[in-house]
Amino acid sequence: MSDIAIREDFREILRLVRPGARVLDVGCGEGVLLDLLAHEKQVDARGLEISANGVAACMARGLSVVQGDADQDLDHFPDRSFDYAVLSQTLQATRNPRHVLDELLRIADRAIVSFPNFGHWRVRWSLLSRGRMPETKALPLPWWATPNIHLCTLADFMALTADLNLRVDACAAFAGNGPARSMNPTGALENWRTETCLFMLSRNGGVPSRELPTASGDLFDG
């Protein structure tokens, strides 16, 4: 993923988020998106970031960011603590993407999720013609260095959203460094032509409620 692609990604997120909302950015890096959202949309910005340097950079910007990761730390947030939970280019790097997506839509009313589409024609062509793991603009690293352990295609993702009973409120496609393009995620050709996609999702029938993660009595035991 290039810087340009991230910027387009962020621009689209900035467009989707309601001013003054409560936003959690999961995998917020050095807080670039949160900073943008805080300044442009006056959101109540919170973040979760795995790297210490990223968190320190966020704190130096005055952002409320907690060191942790999507797989382990989402469970500790109460139900519906946010209006939006953002997971930008990270879903494919989590250990349990299904659980992460489910958790995002427990703690927030809407999830904004972007990921590289493994069904893109360049990926397919690379695998078909060379028989090697694809290295593309959206997936630049060799298989042994990539953090992406759970890649999926647009069709795979749509199947998961159906399985989790999620509703697509908005979606956009990105290619290279171009601007966002609207798309129909179930359209016949989209799984071929979309390089990176971004979804805003909500849950059909609202958010199921859950107790605080304190079943074992003390969080020390958790």
Next chain:
Amino acid sequence: MAALDLFTPVLSGGGTWRFPANEPLRLDSGGMIEGLEVGYQTYGTLNADKSNAVLICHALTGDQYVASPHPTTGKPGWWLRLIGPGKPLDPERHFIICSNVIGGCMGSTGPGSINPATGKAYGLTFPVITVPDMVRAQAMLVKALGIDTLFAVIGGSMGGMQAQQWAVDYPERVFSVVVLASASRHSAQNIAFHEVGRQAIMADPDWRGGAYAEQGVQPGKGLAVARMAAHITYLSEPALQRKFGRELKRDGLSWGFDADFQVESYLRHQGASFVDRFDANSYLYITRATDYFDIAAAHGGVLAKAFTRARDVRFCVLSFSSDWLYPTAESRHLVRALTAAGARAAFAEIESDKGHDAFLLDEPVMDAALEGFLASAERDRGLT
């Protein structure tokens, strides 16, 4: 510590606040202290709307001389890294308060104080105190100074315990809380090390059942050993190795039990100099208070419940990767509880090989994180 010369001492006020007998400190044990005295220092001036006050909570063997020379040792203030002109806490902008904990020996009522009922030092008749008791005394002082809401409560180690307790007991009286290298309860290992220290003191024949003061002696050897054992827990193995390795104090081994190794000599010095500035019974009482510390226990065993009233408090929690006294897992545990309670928390584990004491040392990443946190809290508080 030549680096400390770089820091400018800060003009300070303070002294001893004496509470009238009709305003006793009520204790968790059920007892009370009448005629409570609290030794404290202040730096800077309280602004007109009283919104710029910061309370610094000191650690186990710390004191209120956070930014001015220690009256006994003459050493510069212990947190001039944080406090001073152009520093994250600036007496030009902030009114900084630091008070000696109750049970201490630097001006606040403790086991070495004279019991007004008997005219003699309390010794072991002093009631057992807790971290919430310490915080209750601080709250009395803060109120007496005319401050309704503190802009920040900041502490490392045992100071971090007090900072957490402030958010639990007085959430409406704190705007932000900084917890460094701390924990929400004492672990078995923490208690174990403290017990070694206490046994060393009580095994000293000059301890005299705690009544050493009236007999004109001091359990200096026991207190020194307690300090030596504790000091090891403040450092990491790599830090000790880097500083001393197997270096000898002089050429060749003594083939006896002198301090052959530099590390032995260093620990002996730490122990001996501690005795000059600290009271043995205070050490017993304050270590006991931290052993009893367990925030969750007072809230149905659920740490998150302790912070449900603190949703509007801004928290900054920092841990250090090589701190094995209060390891990162303890801070993470606190942060998860804060998150579960819906509080606004920032948390990072700082990479450092300096061990527990890192929070007092040169850690630029910690400085940047703290400065950013305090600066944004100041904006939210309308101080800048």
